[in-house]
Amino acid sequence: MQRIRKDFSRNPNIEATFKQYDAQKGAFTDIDYSRDDLTNWPPLKHLDRLQQWAAAYTNSKNKHYGEDALYENIVKALQHWQNVNPNCRNWWYNQIAEPQLLGITLILLRSGKKQVPQELETVILNRMREEGGxxxxxxxxxxxxxxxxxxxxxxxxxxxxxxxxxxxxxxxxxxxxxxxxxxxxxxxxxxxxxxxxxxxxxxxxxxxxxxxxxxxxxxxxxx
Known part of the structure; x- marks a missing residue:
């Protein structure tokens, strides 16, 4: 996991993503989670942004490193993904793009100041196993x-x-x-x-x- 974290270590600027985030719901307001487009599947932006947040939270050079507010946003956003359970008509997004992004995000977060709640992480890992092909x-x-x-x-x-x-x-x-x-x-x-x-x-x-x-x-x- 150390090598995987090094491979995906970034110092992203995540300020713009906060403007479209509803902290109460754990959702991004510019994403329609019911869409199932065959290409450029809109819900995947949620996981792209989560990976950026995880990178920022675990990078000591980022201004949001170890920040409690960012941690809470990450946990709520991970939970929202499980709650709405987005699904695409294109199998590639369900069995490759989604589980890859979730796996990388969880690996980055394992090195964070606070850990993802065990029950939530287990649910995500089960989803990756059962639906990832x-x-x-x-x-x-x-x-x-x-x-x-x-x-x-x-x-x-x-x-x-x-x-x-x-x-x-x-x-x-x-x-x-x-x-x-x-x-x-x-x-x-x-x-x-x-x-x-x-x-x-x-x-x-x-x-x-x-x-x-x-x-x-x-x-x-x-x-």
Whole structure:
């Protein structure tokens, strides 16, 4: 988790986000949480801002470092997300974007002055597990992206079994295949035979190198 925190450590300016925040509800007034758009899903902005808040709260160089008011806002905003339970018609947001952001946010907050209430954190981790998908059922970049939040969740839960599964599966796409993934001519297929070297190809390499950096010198996994 130290390596993951270092990877996502930021010193963001979060002043503008306060103007759109309703502290009583734990919601942002400019977000319609009922939207289920296939692209640019509006509710995801809530989690983007929460990650920025977590970064500010845990960064000693930020003016809001360790601030009680910011901590209360973070907890209320996390609880609001659980209460409204946003859902997108595009599975990618539900099984990749959302659990990744939640995992990173919780890992950052573990180093905070105050911890997220245990009951709330457990509910969020259960949501990530139950709705975040199974990497074994996917290929290519989709597999590595789901493995990433499995790594985040497993670290938070100290879940050795799921961490081992994620570590074994995340590197599997780095091989030549005639199905989805790296082709023998070094092109990249995703969504059947569609060329995606600049999209999914880039994404799978980013995910694999992220996990390799986190685990370097710590574990040896053999698939």
């Amino acid at each position: 199974d990497p074994a059922k996917w290929t290519g970049a989709n597999r590595t992206d789901i493995c990433l939040h499995w790594v985040y969740r497993s670290c938070l839960e100290r879940n050795e079994k799921d961490l081992s599964t994620a570590m074994q599966l995340v590197f599997d796409p780095v091989r030549y295949t005639t199905e989805e993934g790296f082709q023998h001519d070094n092109s990249y297929f995703q969504h059947s035979v569609q060329l995606y070297i600049g999209g999914y190809g880039d994404e799978v390499l980013k995910g694999v190198t992220q996990v390799a950096m986190y685990a370097l010198g710590r574990h040896q996994y053999r698939g």
